[in-house]
Amino acid sequence: MHPLLNLSASQAFSFVRGMSRRRSIRLTSEGARYLLFTFGIGLAAINTGNNLFYLLLAMMLSLIVISGLLSEHCLRRLEFHRHVPDLIIANEPITLTLSVANRNRHLPSFSLRLLDVVEGQDVDRGLAIHFLPPQSSMLLSYPLLATKRGWIKFEGIRAQTLFPFGLFLKKGLYSTEAHLLVSPPIKPLALRFVDELVSEGQGESLPRRGHGTQLYNLRLYQPGDDSRAIHWMTTARTSQLIVRETEAEDQRRITVVLSIMAPVEREPLFERSVTFVASLLWQLTERAYPVRLIAGTVDSGLGSGPGHLLAMLRLLALCKRQPPETSGVRHQSEPPPLTHVGERGYTVAVIPWSDQAAPTHAVQADRVLHATQLEELTHAF
């Protein structure tokens, strides 16, 4: 066979398959009864040869055809646009919006029920449009409560209609692919624990130039320096313009290291540990600490503020538990050795599972939270 013929046949096949995937039809209970009556009248018509029975049969069949045509018309030329945020937090309700446009020139769409298609499953969010005029659009909003961290993949929207007679449920699939990242939930932590952690971190602070009140250094004035910073006494003494530099007050840098190695039976604790780390990072950011997160091999780098927090939450949203290996070789997912101790600041290691064969001292940290402590800290999550 000619290759072009082959191509067109395969294209036709894929078209038919695509169409069948996009459109499906299901009989309702009313429809089943209706078909039963139609079948009965058909039998009576065939048995008697009575043309008036054939007329009634034709009426019932034409209502089925009209039902198919009108329901198809309701689902044709619909356009969906979904508006999703970049990142949401698990267990916190958010509102998603969906705009639906009827691009049909003349005829409206009726009785539409919209379902989210998430990972191959139809999820009913209670979205319904009774009437969508031609050449018009509507904005629908609905609450979403994500319970798990990670990606939510919105594959599309499935629109279904019972219009016009409620005999058949016709469904159409519209591709509106969107990805939504869900960070671990933020839970309240014991204030005592956070305060204790912060006070421990004070001792680990390194002096550096910045805003503050303590003297850091005296140096020669350079153009552009703030004239209010001139140290007049030294200037008078040395007959040179000398400025005063202060020591930065935000020196309490904290690094949180999350061990992602845990066997499958420790999955719940691992998840709680991720939640714990997210909550801790949130608390520290609230207190304006420069924070760094190391989850497995991924390092967020040091930073502060809400933007950095979101970046760290994104890392936590995507971090995956690694099953431990039986060999004694160090696993790839273990945190990288912190080469410059000065960059690390105060280090808190969160280890939901410890391998007996590889002792925990492999992780250099100022404070190590083991499974027992984590159980205690996260039992209320």
Added chain:
Amino acid sequence: MPFDQAFALSSVLLATIAFSGLVLAQSVPLWLALPTAIILIVSLLHAGGVLFVRQALAKVSVSSTLWNFLLIGAFVVFLIDLTVISRDLLPAGIRFLVMLLCIKLLTLQQRRDYRHLYAISLMAILASGALTTDAWYVPIFLLYLLATVWTLLLYHLTQETAETPAVVIPTSKSARHTTFPSRVTHRFLWLTNGTAILTVALTVAIFFLIPRIGAGVLQKTSGEALRTTGFSDRVDLGTIGSVKQDPQIVMRVELPDQPVVEKDRLYLRGLAYDQYNGRSWSHSGTRRRSLSLVAEGTFLARPAGSRPPGSLSMPIRQDILLETLDTSVLFAAPFAELVNGEFLTIQADAMSGLHLPFLPSSRIRYSVTSQIPQLVADERTASVLAYSDSIRSHYLQVPMGSQQVADLAHRVTQQATTPFGQTLAIQQHLLENYRYSLEADTSTLSHPLEEFLFTRKTGYCEHYATAMVVMLRTIGIPARLVTGFLATEWNEYGGYFTVRQRDAHAWVEVYFPRSGWITMDPTPTASAAAATSRWDSLSRLGESFQLQWDRLFVRYSAKDQLAAVHGVREGGDALRERVSRWVSSLSTSISQVLNRLTHMTRAFQPGMLGLITGVVVVGLALLLLNLRDRIGLWATAHLPTSHPQLAIVQLYSRMLHTVEKHGVSKPSAATPNEFARLVEQEWKAAGPMVADVTALYHQGRFSRTPLTSDELSRAAKQVGRLQSLTHKAR
């Protein structure tokens, strides 16, 4: 009207229409029809929101136990009806159905009750379809279909609104103006009725396409045959009079090949009688022969080997739809030559009467080609006619004691010199000296003919015809009496004769050796006025509709389907042939024009040809230049773009360019709104257009929803107007 109310109303209307079908089929007795009608009226008023009915019904409370007892009671009545009273499933079932309908109408509360009501209604309309083939079923069916569409649609929509309250924020202007209609609006009316019309069209198409199969398992033939008189082996004088007032339709006769035929009357011959005993007519011979089959479904009526009718006879084709009668006689204009129909066999008696071998159980459609004999000119003037012995022995018989009649015949014909003249004289005498009356009942008299001729001098067709036959026979002219129908009611709408029971008629056939049997009618025309009123005209229109309904729907068969397929194929062939002929003629004329052009080109100077080509090219270029703005605008507004915002941005840029041509440039720091205000100040006429395009530009560029094609067209139109304004200003 709110949807809930419209739903209840349409549901009760559906039941009402189905019940009307049963009533029109005369299948519901009065004792049941009356209370059902009252219940339906009350239900309609209740559903229609009539306050006092609602209040009255609200006061009445009946327990569900009582309704259950009533249901059981209805079932018991049905069993008694089926086993003792009617002993027939159909009438007993219909009565049970009507009782169920009443009970359901009085207990309509839940959606389940409505579903039951629809099922009962469907059964009722089905039952009425089983009981009738009349054309009244058409409006009932159409109304039922309309009510079904309304009811199903409202059933779905009311359920939908109850189940899913929608959370919707309309974003576009049009959507804002049209929120979900929970009332019956004009738009809803259009939608529903449009759907109903579409359903009707599709129903008709499917009806004609469904393959016709009639299995006939457990089928019971029903329907009473119409009682006729005058077509049995023995006919008492005066029996036809009993049906002369009956308006029931016996048959419809079309004359497809006779556009110029006299349509005032048509004799439809049934049986002929040759023996008269003074009170009744009978046949002398009872033997019948089977007609020979000459083609599929076509029978030759004249005996095989007999000579065809002479050139003087007039052929006439009739398509006859005969109702179910209690006789096996087939009627046709005298004398049948060919008979076509779905018959296994047809028989003919010695006097050219056509018979089916058994009584028909349903309507029959058949076609007959008849040859109406005309009197040969020689026999009009011949003083003596030679009759064969067989004719003499059969058709000159007179009853004993007819001397008085013979004297009358001789007296009437004494002036006439030829047999034809004598015949005319007797006919004329009867026409002029006797009065037509249906009140003359002579069936109980011992000498009805003498009573008619000498005492009462009033009678109807049988008396006249009998008198003429006996009088002719007494003077030696062979004649016989014929019974049949005289069709006089021409339906101009359907193009056919409607023949009723009251058109039953008797007339005379007179024998002429060379011409054959010539029809003569001594009965004067009845004094009944011709049907000219508007009501009669409407009645004929209805009649015509009934015939079409019968032909197209009731009697539609697999044979018709095959004929339609053949018709389509032949039509397709004819169309193809016509198209190919048209294409060939077109190609011929094009080649002729081309040849002429080539010839002209050869004749022209090359310079002239170049000049013409140049003019055409320049003209086309100028035309394109002139239209380029419009084409560009149309393309921007209508052709799909890679991004929904792109079209309006292009239109806005075009607008800026146009305004700039007029000398108003957009400063780079000015926002679109500031620029629109600037244009308003600098060039007042363009202000509204620029403002409109700017608003659309804002909406399309910065809002979340892209512009609709209508809005884009509006923007293109405004830019077009701006461009024409610029041209005018120049």
